[in-house]
Amino acid sequence: xxxxxxxxxxxxxxxxxxxxxxxxxxxxxxxxxxxxxxxxxxxxxxxxxxxxxxxxxxxxxxxxxxxxxxxxxxxxxxxxxxxxxxxxxxxxxxxxxxxxxxxxxxxxxxxxxxxxxxxxxxxxxxxxxxxxxxxxxxxxxxxxxxxxxxxxxxxxxxx
Numbered sequence: 001x002x003x004x005x006x007x008x009x010x011x012x013x014x015x016x017x018x019x020x021x022x023x024x025x026x027x028x029x030x031x032x033x034x035x036x037x038x039x040x041x042x043x044x045x046x047x048x049x050x051x052x053x054x055x056x057x058x059x060x061x062x063x064x065x066x067x068x069x070x071x072x073x074x075x076x077x078x079x080x081x082x083x084x085x086x087x088x089x090x091x092x093x094x095x096x097x098x099x100x101x102x103x104x105x106x107x108x109x110x111x112x113x114x115x116x117x118x119x120x121x122x123x124x125x126x127x128x129x130x131x132x133x134x135x136x137x138x139x140x141x142x143x144x145x146x147x148x149x150x151x152x153x154x155x156x157x158x159x
Contacts (some may be wrong), residue, residue: 022048023055032058 025043028036035058036043043051064072079087097105115123133141144152 023051023104028055031062035061 022044025033025040032055033040036054037047039054046054061072062071084107095128097108101107115126118126141149
């Protein structure tokens with residue numbers, strides 16, 4: 001009986017993901033500790049998911065070239081300067097985005113890329129048009145199919 005229990009426990013331990021366990025600060029590599037130094041005092045208070053996300057981020061940072069690191073530092077500085085409420089709104093939008101299907105995520109990424117490729121004047125005009133829409137108009141616009149959006153754009157160009 002005991003041998004069966006030990007056997008089942010040993011099998012269970014090999015199946016359980018190591019990401020389910022908290023990581024001790026001392027178990028991090030020297031590079032990870034260097035990158036995550038600001039979290040050292042609170043490390044053991046973080047839940048496992050937060051620790052794993054920070055470790056993944058440290059690994060991504062290690063793989064970046066100097067230009068990528070520069071851009072990320074600028075983005076982080078901009079992020080930290082946002083009011084807490086705005087950061088919470090953005091986190092919520094990101095959480096919702098991550099819940100979308102991969103196809104829908106890609107569609108949104110493509111639209112953002114297309115928007116960013118527009119001339120600054122056209123981007124600003126679209127921003128203004130969006131700001132001037134009522135919440136109901138925005139909701140209707142979001143529900144349009146790509147074909148309906150295309151027809152709407154063509155109609156707008158003629159005006």
